[in-house]
Amino acid sequence: MNFINDIDNMKKCIVENTEYMKSFEGTGDTLRDELKKFNDEILEKRLAMGETLIRLKTKQKRLDQILEMAGNDSDTLQQFEKKYADLNASEAQKRSNIKLTSEYKEFKDELVGNVNASTAIGSNGNMEAEIMEIVETGDTACSMYDPWTKGLMLNPMRNIKCGHHYDRDSVMSVIKNNMSVRCPVVGCATKSYIQPNHLQADLTLQQKINDHKAEQEASLSSEDDED
Ligand SMILES: [Zn+2]
Known part of the structure; x- marks a missing residue:
């Protein structure tokens, strides 16, 4: 540019x-x-x-x-x-x-x-x-949601070029057939295309998501007393 x-x-x-x-x-x-x-x-x-x-x-x-x-x-x-x-x-x-x-x-x-x-x-x-x-960067850098599916990530991967996260399945399916995909997070400054070797599993975020899910499940089951 x-x-x-x-x-x-x-x-x-x-x-x-x-x-x-x-x-x-x-x-x-x-x-x-x-x-x-x-x-x-x-x-x-x-x-x-x-x-x-x-x-x-x-x-x-x-x-x-x-x-x-x-x-x-x-x-x-x-x-x-x-x-x-x-x-x-x-x-x-x-x-x-x-x-x-x-x-x-x-x-x-x-x-x-x-x-x-x-x-x-x-x-x-x-x-x-x-x-x-x-x-x-337009979004929380450690959002728990995948930018493509908008769903809670199961296996968060961190893009080492910009620090944004994607769900593993989601990003892999997007880049599988397309070599020129850039980080979809609005305002992301990185211009490099996403490559598999730029992605690292983020275990800290994964833990955070697991905690979040556990919390949600706990509050749900206490609400309607099921399971
Ligand atoms: Zn990014």
Whole structure:
């Protein structure tokens, strides 16, 4: 996707430009000190530029994904239009805080380097960042449900490329005859096609699902006193 490459190049350009400007900073020399002040001042603007670029990139990825999903699920143009509109509407409701994504944090680290600048930005803990990343991918990263069948997974497999999960039977049947299937989770940033060697059984999630099922069964049997 050219657009995404362009965005990445622009981000890289901002980082390189910042590093270049910083290389002229110095101490003791009035003009160089002034240059440092100037660099510090525009750091905020550069961070804002990065934020905007990452937001655009995220949006592009989501639109690509939606387009593909709508395309896969539709037989007619009307179906496609409806599906696309629905997905788009549900996507529009999702808001993510770009500043809490790892991409932004990386960008910020690169810009700030080892210099302690503007700690006010993105000073939230890692926990929160992880939560936001999950929101950003459009679905809970450890959903207990298979993205294709929407059913509770029996044998959850983790895609090592993006961390999303699929039920083993479900994903295997989907990729068996099709080598070019991408992760179906809305907003998933990974562009690689799903391959069997990208899939790992997730025993932790499996345990979680088993616990969930046991809980449900327990509450059901206590409700109607059967079995
Ligand atoms: Zn994914």
